[in-house]
């Protein structure tokens with residue numbers, strides 16, 4: 088079959104390329120970034136058995152994945168805004184959701200592909216149908232490519248999505264502000280103690296400070312706020328001191344060891360307005376094109392988006408491998424199952440947001456963690 092054109096070298100697009108490669112099918116990945124190191128990939132992800140780990144197994148990379156796990160990082164604690172620990176669970180290495188840095192996962196996938204697979208610096212500007220399931224892609228540098236099978240793995244603001252759907256991501260009412268502390272055992276021992284070995288969630292209705300101890304002595308924090316859409320736009324995030332003062336002003340009365348995760352930041356604070364697609368987003372089968380990951384089902388961060396993107400990539404590859412001579416059957420098989428799981432995941436994601444930022448926080452999350460949980 089002809090080469091598969093994938094737009095976007097995130098975890099979803101790369102997983103699709105890798106699983107196709109394992110089955111001898113060639114793909115080309117067009118990525119807007121100019122190189123693998125053009126952007127820091129920050130953030131540690133917990134990789135779930137049923138989606139992320141299943142995809143990694145389909146990619147025949149389980150041994151490599153084991154070598155990049157950040158041991159001990161699956162510990163969890165929930166605090167009140169006064170700093171009191173309300174729930175604590177250590178990482179006893181029986182945890183089924185091991186943690187790995189997004190950058191390490193991406194590198195693992197990049198290194199598993201033939202060197203000519205990724206075309207860097209290829210930012211898709213537009214895509215049009217030219218009939219018979221074929222599409223013409225136009226890149227920001229003016230280059231054009233015609234595809235027989237096009238996959239949009241280009242994230243939240245996908246340029247491929249308009250071929251299938253008129254849906255546009257909407258602001259969820261939540262803005263995260265991202266900060267980092269480096270070399271914490273030496274420079275920030277109080278922060279290191281407050282956060283512990285893994286994830287720490289300090290919660291109150293409408294606001295949270297969620298921090299993660301990452302590999303290499305790093306604490307990565309999101310101050311999470313229910314704020315109007317124009318809140319971040321009114322802050323000059325290039326003025327570090329003023330921006331931090333605005334953010335921390337939202338946490339009046341919180342324990343100083345919690346607000347210090349924001350005020351002491353080694354980096355400029357970065358606002359991340361959280362958008363989502365409709366929870367039941369889907370489209371009619373359209374010849375020669377489909378979507379995966381955030382392009383298909385952007386949802387509020389609930390710790391599953393990257394896992395789902397990788398799983399989509401692996402499942403789409405498997406469908407193509409199963410029906411190489413009937414691409415429409417491959418795409419409809421993939422989409423039917425993907426719509427089902429992404430609608431369920433979007434409902435779960437909204438529930439997680441409510442557990443963390445709803446009226447009953449922090450006790451809602453404590454009760455959730457205290458329940459027996461199955462493997463997922």
Ligand SMILES: Cc1cc2nc3c(=O)[nH]c(=O)nc-3n(C[C@H](O)[C@H](O)[C@H](O)COP(=O)(O)OP(=O)(O)OC[C@H]3O[C@@H](n4cnc5c(N)ncnc54)[C@H](O)[C@@H]3O)c2cc1C
Nearest residue numbers: 095097098099119211241242380381390391392393394396
């Ligand atoms: C604050 C925050 C925290 C999160 N935490 C977690 C977590 O803990 N666990 C988890 O599982 N998920 C988490 N997520 C969700 C996760 O980041 C996404 O669901 C996941 O990255 C989606 O992967 P993707 O491959 O679909 O898209 P992306 O990772 O967005 O990759 C898309 C790729 O396409 C490229 N691209 C975009 N536009 C173009 C274009 N026009 N032309 C060419 N290339 C293009 C981009 O440069 C990028 O490389 C979080 C999200 C946010 C916002």
